[in-house]
Amino acid sequence: MRVMMTGGTGFAGSHTVRRYVEAGHEVRLLVRDRDKVRRIFDPQGIAIPEADVIEGDIADLASVERAMEGCDAVYHGAALVDMRRKMASRVLETNARGVANVVGHAVKRGLPRIVYVSSASIFFQPGSGPIHLDMEIQTGTTAYAKSKAQAEKVIRTLQETGAPIRVSYPTGIVGPDDPGLSDANEAVYIFFKQTGVTTSSGFQIVDVRDLADVHLRLLERDGGSARALAAGPMLDWASTYRILDEITGTRLWRFPLPGAPLRLLGRAGDVIKRFVYDFRFPLTRDAMEYATQWPGASGEIAARELDVTFRDARETYTDTVRWLYEAGHLEAHHVGKLAEDESAA
Numbered sequence: 078m079r080v081m082m083t084g085g086t087g088f089a090g091s092h093t094v095r096r097y098v099e100a101g102h103e104v105r106l107l108v109r110d111r112d113k114v115r116r117i118f119d120p121q122g123i124a125i126p127e128a129d130v131i132e133g134d135i136a137d138l139a140s141v142e143r144a145m146e147g148c149d150a151v152y153h154g155a156a157l158v159d160m161r162r163k164m165a166s167r168v169l170e171t172n173a174r175g176v177a178n179v180v181g182h183a184v185k186r187g188l189p190r191i192v193y194v195s196s197a198s199i200f201f202q203p204g205s206g207p208i209h210l211d212m213e214i215q216t217g218t219t220a221y222a223k224s225k226a227q228a229e230k231v232i233r234t235l236q237e238t239g240a241p242i243r244v245s246y247p248t249g250i251v252g253p254d255d256p257g258l259s260d261a262n263e264a265v266y267i268f269f270k271q272t273g274v275t276t277s278s279g280f281q282i283v284d285v286r287d288l289a290d291v292h293l294r295l296l297e298r299d300g301g302s303a304r305a306l307a308a309g310p311m312l313d314w315a316s317t318y319r320i321l322d323e324i325t326g327t328r329l330w331r332f333p334l335p336g337a338p339l340r341l342l343g344r345a346g347d348v349i350k351r352f353v354y355d356f357r358f359p360l361t362r363d364a365m366e367y368a369t370q371w372p373g374a375s376g377e378i379a380a381r382e383l384d385v386t387f388r389d390a391r392e393t394y395t396d397t398v399r400w401l402y403e404a405g406h407l408e409a410h411h412v413g414k415l416a417e418d419e420s421a422a
């Protein structure tokens with residue numbers, strides 16, 4: 078089928094484009110920068126015809142309509158992810174208009190297959206039990222978290238009218254071949270470049286390639302709406318660092334810190350951001366609550382219902398760290414034996 082896709086030049090989206098093309102589907106990409114499409118897909122040997130690359134913006138309905146012309150299905154993975162206070166209103170507006178324009182227009186056109194990327198974090202509430210799909214939607218504190226929660230409410234309302242929207246709820250997305258350095262991959266990069274803390278809870282990732290498989294199954298399945306929690310293994314922080322040590326043969330610098338001071342730092346960062354609009358401090362209240370109180374989520378139902386396998390974290394981290402090195406984000410001394418493997422190959 079011919080699938081109109083947003084976010085195809087992003088991390089999850091570019092892997093999903095590759096998976097859809099490998100499965101024999103044609104893709105039509107709505108992008109902000111046509112050249113980025115060439116930079117990402119030419120080296121991978123994926124040829125996307127010029128006519129199927131539409132320059133536009135998810136917040137601009139005219140470009141969305143143009144991109145959807147002649148398509149049988151839609152994948153909406155684009156979102157503005159920016160934690161700076163000065164970007165708050167733009168994040169809220171872009172992500173809300175994106176869902177209204179892309180998913181709303183697909184529903185209006187009566188398209189039978191619509192895939193939307195939400196987030197497992199919309200269900201997160203400190204102190205709750207493991208995440209599951211029947212939990213209430215939480216509002217979050219950053220503009221980004223709020224925008225994902227609001228989008229989810231719009232999606233639910235459309236699903237209630239019978240719209241065939243299939244939603245994935247990923248945990249932190251990690252893996253190789255990231256056109257930027259998206260959130261969870263950046264966290265892995267920070268463990269090597271700066272430091273990490275061993276604290277309460279842990280880090281739950283999903284491999285970007287497994288997420289792309291989830292998106293393929295959601296696209297191809299028959300029937301109406303569907304929901305899939307795309308969650309890989311939940312590892313406590315000590316186990317995460319141990320895997321990173323073992324695959325590189327190095328020892329990452331980390332120190333133990335209880336959750337409470339980290340959450341306090343996150344809140345302090347949010348307060349400063351109210352006054353210093355361009356402040357790039359990575360700790361937010363939301364992020365620190367996720368890092369210290371994440372209750373875990375199970376991908377078991379999605380794996381069974383969609384027939385996908387969420388791979389072992391060791392494989393994901395090995396491929397991710399090797400890629401971080403190959404792409405020039407990390408140096409040989411950071412990645413130890415993974416760099417030696419590369420030079421021997």
Ligand SMILES: NC(=O)c1ccc[n+]([C@@H]2O[C@H](COP(=O)([O-])OP(=O)(O)OC[C@H]3O[C@@H](n4cnc5c(N)ncnc54)[C@H](OP(=O)(O)O)[C@@H]3O)[C@@H](O)[C@H]2O)c1
Nearest residue numbers: 084086087088089109134135154155156196249250259261
């Ligand atoms: N990363 C995670 O750990 C995580 C976890 C849970 C859920 N998610 C969700 O997964 C989806 C993909 O995330 P990601 O990490 O892959 O993000 P990403 O790498 O930052 O990609 C975002 C994509 O959205 C596009 N985009 C942003 N604003 C746009 C606009 N106004 N018009 C058109 N396109 C626009 C970007 O285009 P450019 O290439 O031009 O920048 C890029 O292709 C998002 O919906 C995100 O909320 C991510």
